Amino acid sequence: MIVVLKPQAQKEEIREVVNELKAIGMDVQVNEGVECTVLGVLGNTYEVDADSLTLHPFVERVMRVSEPFKKANRKFHPDNTVVDVCGTKIGGDQLSVIAGPCSVESEAQIVQIAKEVKASGASFLRGGAFKPRTSPYSFQGMEFEGLELLKEAKAETGLPIVTEIMSPKHVERFDRDVDVIQVGARNMQNFDLLKELGHSKKPILLKRGLSSTIEEWLMSAEYIMAGGNPNVILCERGIRTFETYTRNTLDISAIPAVKRLSHLPIVVDPSHATGMNWMVTPLAIAAIAAGADGIMVEVHNDPKNAKCDGAQSITPAEFDVVMKQLRSSAEIAGRTL
C-alpha cells in the first residue's frame, strides 16, 4: 500500500500517520522526496482501511498495490486447486459439466433429466429446490421435498448433486444431503451465509453477483476460505450492463482474469448469462476455448412448460449435440470431457 502525503505535510504530521500505521502492525518505509513524501506500507495491509487514511488532512492519496485477498490468491498458492466431489474432480484436466433443470418439479422429471444428461456425458446434476425469484408470486421451488427428489435422482444415476442454498438456517441439512452447495448471484455478498458456509465440509459453487467486480467476487470466496473451507468453485454467469438484448452480459474475460489472480476453478453458466437457449452452444464452446474448467447448463425435458427460466433451457437432445461439439473444443484446449 502506498500513501502519498501532501507537499505541505510537516515532519510531525508524517510521524503521526506512520505511528498510526505501526500501531496496527504495519511496517512503514518513509520515502522523503523533494516535492512530497511517499509512505510504503508493508504487512497485512488487508486490515488497513484505505478510506479512513484519506481523512488525514495531509494525506493526498492512498493506493493499494496488492490484492485484498489472500487465501484465494494465486501468489500464495501457485498450483491450481482441484476440488474433489465424490471422486469427480473440478479444476483438473477433465472438464466438468453440470446439467439439469432450473427447478426440480417432480420425481419423474428430475430422474428422467438426470438419466438423459448422464447418458450424454454430464458429470453433475443441477436442480433448484429453493428458488430465488424476483416476484413473491412466482413459484418458489419444492424446497425440502425437491431436495429429496434430487437425492433419488442421485441414487438412480450416481450423479453428484448441485443445488442452491438460500438461508443460513439450512446449512446443516445441505451439508448432509448435497454434494456441491451453490450460492446464487443475489447472495454473493450475503456475508452471514458465506461465514456459515466457511464451516461446511462441502464444496461451494459461488456465482458471481450481478454487478460484482472480479475482486469483490474473490473477496466473497475469501470469506468462505477464511472460515476454513478451501473448496470454492467460481461460476461466471453474466453481469448486468446497459445491453437489453441479452438478460446479462457474459464476461468472458473474467475467465483468464480469474485464472491469473486465483488458483480456484471457474465454470461458466451460459444459460443465465444470456437467457436464450439458442445462445447456449456458442457461448459454452467459447467459455471452454477461453480456459474455463467446465460449464453449467440448464436442461429441461419440456422447456415450454418449465416452472422457471424455460426460455434459457435446452432439451436433452440439444444437450447431447452441445456435448459432442464441446468434445472437440476440449481437445484443442488440452482438456478431456
Next chain:
Amino acid sequence: MIVVLKPQAQKEEIREVVNELKAIGMDVQVNEGVECTVLGVLGNTYEVDADSLTLHPFVERVMRVSEPFKKANRKFHPDNTVVDVCGTKIGGDQLSVIAGPCSVESEAQIVQIAKEVKASGASFLRGGAFKPRTSPYSFQGMEFEGLELLKEAKAETGLPIVTEIMSPKHVERFDRDVDVIQVGARNMQNFDLLKELGHSKKPILLKRGLSSTIEEWLMSAEYIMAGGNPNVILCERGIRTFETYTRNTLDISAIPAVKRLSHLPIVVDPSHATGMNWMVTPLAIAAIAAGADGIMVEVHNDPKNAKCDGAQSITPAEFDVVMKQLRSSAEIAGRTL
C-alpha cells in the same frame, strides 16, 4: 400483458396458447388482425412467466403492460403510506432525518453522537451493530453488544434506533429491540430474509441494491408486504455505474419515479451514494428538493478514527450546519423538518 403471435400461426396453435393461459386463470381477448394475431391477457398476470411463453414456436413477443407489483403499487393504494415509528412519522409532511455512525464502537461514542444529532434535530439514530464488509478481515461490527449500546443511546435520548439485520436468525431479536430494521443494499434480494421480515411487526428500511432496477426494488418491497408487513421505507443509496470518481451514483430520478409508481415513503442516503463527506450537503439538499421524505446521514465524532466508512462521515458540527441548510429547502418543498 400482450402476446404477439407470428404471422404464420394457425388457428389451432392460437387456441393452444389461449387455453394454456386460461388454464392458469387468465382472461384472454383474441384480436385477429390482417397480418398477425395479438392476445390481450387480463387477470393476475404477475403469475404468468413471460419468458416461458416466448418458447412457443409461434409466439413472436410478450410484453407486460402493468407493473409486476401489487401491494407496493400506487394504482391500488393512491394515498401515501405514512409509517409510524414510536410516534414519529416517516412519509408525512415532516421530513425524517436518520443520523449516526456507520458502526457502533463504544458506549461513549454512540451516546455522545446520539445526543449531538438529537440536539441538531435528527429524529432517528442509526448505527451498525452487524456490518456487511467486503473483506472478512475488516471489522465486522460489535454485533449483539452493539445492539445493547444502541438501546442505551435510545434510553438516554429517546431517539428510535435504525440498524441493519444480516441474518434471518436474528429477526426475533431485532423485532424486540430495534425500532426500524434496515435491509442493506447487498441483501435487497436475499429473499429468505425478506420473507422472514414479512412476519415482523417492525418497519423495514429497504435499501436499493447496487445494480437493482427500480422495479426490482419495489418487487423486494412486495416480498415483505406480501408476507403481511405493510411498513416498508425505501432508501436510495446510489447505484453502480462506470463512473469511478464517486463510490456510487446517486439516482436522483428514482425519487420522483418511486413517488409515481408506489405509495411507500423514500429516504436518501447521500453518504453511501458518494463515499465523500464533502458531497453530503449538496446531495442531501438536492434529495429534499426532488421530493424525498427524508435523509439518512453518517455522522461520526471522530471520522479519522472511525472503524468504517470514515471518508464519508461528517462531524456533529458539520451535521448541525447541514440541518440548518435543509430547513429552508424543506420549506420550499412544502415540508417541515
Next chain:
Amino acid sequence: MIVVLKPQAQKEEIREVVNELKAIGMDVQVNEGVECTVLGVLGNTYEVDADSLTLHPFVERVMRVSEPFKKANRKFHPDNTVVDVCGTKIGGDQLSVIAGPCSVESEAQIVQIAKEVKASGASFLRGGAFKPRTSPYSFQGMEFEGLELLKEAKAETGLPIVTEIMSPKHVERFDRDVDVIQVGARNMQNFDLLKELGHSKKPILLKRGLSSTIEEWLMSAEYIMAGGNPNVILCERGIRTFETYTRNTLDISAIPAVKRLSHLPIVVDPSHATGMNWMVTPLAIAAIAAGADGIMVEVHNDPKNAKCDGAQSITPAEFDVVMKQLRSSAEIAGRTL
C-alpha cells in the same frame, strides 16, 4: 505519478526506467525501500503513457496522482470561469436558463416559443437545426434553414441562441451565426470536431457523453481549451446505466464533483436525462440545489406533435411554473434567476 517496481528489479533495470522517464523531460525521485523501489515522477506527467510503462517486465504498477487535465483544472485556476455571451453571463451569481424546442420546425413555432420562454424569464433560446438521430429515417432537422429561423427568433426577442453542431465543416458558419455552439453527447469524443472548436471564438456548451467519466468529459473540455478557446460550459445530461425506467440516469453528484475539479461552469439538462416531461421540475430544482449554474430545458408549444423528443418536452405554461419554483430554490442557493 508513482511507479512501483517489482521486488526483484535490479539496479540497472531501475536505472533504465528512470532514464526513459528523464528522456521525456520528467523529474524522477527514486525511493529505495526494503522490499521494493518506488519512483516518484514529477513534471508534465500528462505526456507519460502509463499503460506502456507497465510493459516493463519489472514494473509492478503505475498510479497517477494528479489529474490528466491542466487548463480545465481548478488547481491552476482557482476562480470560477464566467462565460460572457452577448453580455449575459454563465457561471456567475445569476443562474442561466436555456429553453426551447428540441428541433426548429417553422418560423411561427420558434418565434412563438422564444417569446414565451423569454416572458417567463429564460435567458437563452435553444433549438436544434442539425439533429443527431439514432435512425437515418427520422427527421434530421431543418439544417441551415433552421439556423436562419433561429436568427429570426433572436432578432425578435434578443435571446442569444444555443444550437448543436454536427460537422467540422460547419464551424465557420456557426462561428458567425450562433451565440453558444453545442457539442452533443454523442460527439463528446469527436476529437476532430473538438480541435476545430478550439479555434472558434464562440463559447462551447459541451454535453457529457452517454458513458463518459467525469475525467474524460474534462479532457474533452481540455481539447477545446488547448486549442485556444477558454469558454467552455459543461452540460450534464444523464449517463447510461442498467436502469430502464428513465432514458438515462442524471448524475447529480457530477455537479459538486465538477465544481471541485474544475473552474468551468456547469448546467444541467433534466429533459434528456430522464426523457419524461413530468420529471423536469423536480430534477431542475434538485440540480440548482446541488450547485448547478443553470438548466437547459426542452419547451415545445405542441409536444404531442413535436418532430422529436416530444415525450420529454414541457409546454410554455408548464415552463412558467417551473421558473416560479426555481426562483425560491435559486434564493436558497444564494443565486438569482
Next chain:
Amino acid sequence: MIVVLKPQAQKEEIREVVNELKAIGMDVQVNEGVECTVLGVLGNTYEVDADSLTLHPFVERVMRVSEPFKKANRKFHPDNTVVDVCGTKIGGDQLSVIAGPCSVESEAQIVQIAKEVKASGASFLRGGAFKPRTSPYSFQGMEFEGLELLKEAKAETGLPIVTEIMSPKHVERFDRDVDVIQVGARNMQNFDLLKELGHSKKPILLKRGLSSTIEEWLMSAEYIMAGGNPNVILCERGIRTFETYTRNTLDISAIPAVKRLSHLPIVVDPSHATGMNWMVTPLAIAAIAAGADGIMVEVHNDPKNAKCDGAQSITPAEFDVVMKQLRSSAEIAGRTL
C-alpha cells in the same frame, strides 16, 4: 408496432390516433377488447416516433414489435453478406485476420510489422494514421504521412490496409487510398461522418460504441447502408461496464446476437476489449468459437516503446503463436484461416 390505449379512451379519441397514424402512411388494425383497445400498426414503422405517441393522454403504452433497422436486417436479406476487399473476402468461409500496430510510427516499423504478420497468415494490415486520443497532449498520429507509409507497406506486402477516419473532410482521400475505412468506437454515432461514408465506395469497418446497444450499433450500420454503401463490417471491441480489471468488457454474446439479427459480417478486437496483451489469445480463440468472422489484433515489434496502447499489443512472434492456435479453432468452427 403495438399501441395500447387506456381503458377510458373514447371512440373519437381512438379515431384521432388512428387518423394520425394513417396520415403518415401507416396501416392500422383496431382490436377492440373488453377492457382496452389495442392498435396494431403496420407499414414503415421506422418512421413513427414512439415517444411522441405516448404523449396522447389516452395512450397507455407503445411497443415496437419489429427492429428499427431494415437494410441491415437479416429478415429482409437472409444470406450472409460477404464483403470483397481487393479480392479477399470478409464474412465467407475463410476467417479474416487484421493485424498491425496501434499507430504507424515510421516506414521501417510499419513495413517490418506488415511483413511479419503476413508471414504468419494475416490477411489485412491495420495501423492508425489519425488517432483518437483521450488527451490533447498525447501523440495524435502521423496523419497523412502515416497514410503514405501504410501505402508503402501495402506495396511491399500486398496486404490491403485498414485505417481509422476521424473527419468527414477526409472521406475523399480515404476513399482513394484506403481499402477498408474504420470508424472508431467514439465515432459510432458521429452521424455526419456516417452519412458521408454512405457515399463512399469502400467497405466500412464499424466499431461498436463504448456504451452502445446492439440495436444502436446496427442503426449506425443502417445509416451507412441507407446512403448507398452496403459493405459494412461490424467490429465488437468491448463495452464499458463497472468492472475495472479489464479496460472494457468483451461482449461475446454480441456475436451470435448480430448473426441472428443481421446478415453483416462481424469481427472481434480482443486487444481493445481488454487492454492486456496476455488476454489476446484466449479471447481471440473464444471469439472464433462463438462464430466471429475474424479478429483484429494489435501487433507491435516493440510494444514497450509503442507510441500508444503498448500494454495491449503483442509481438510478431506472439502473433505467430496465436495464429497457430486459431487454426485448430477455425477448423472446429468449420472455417478456414
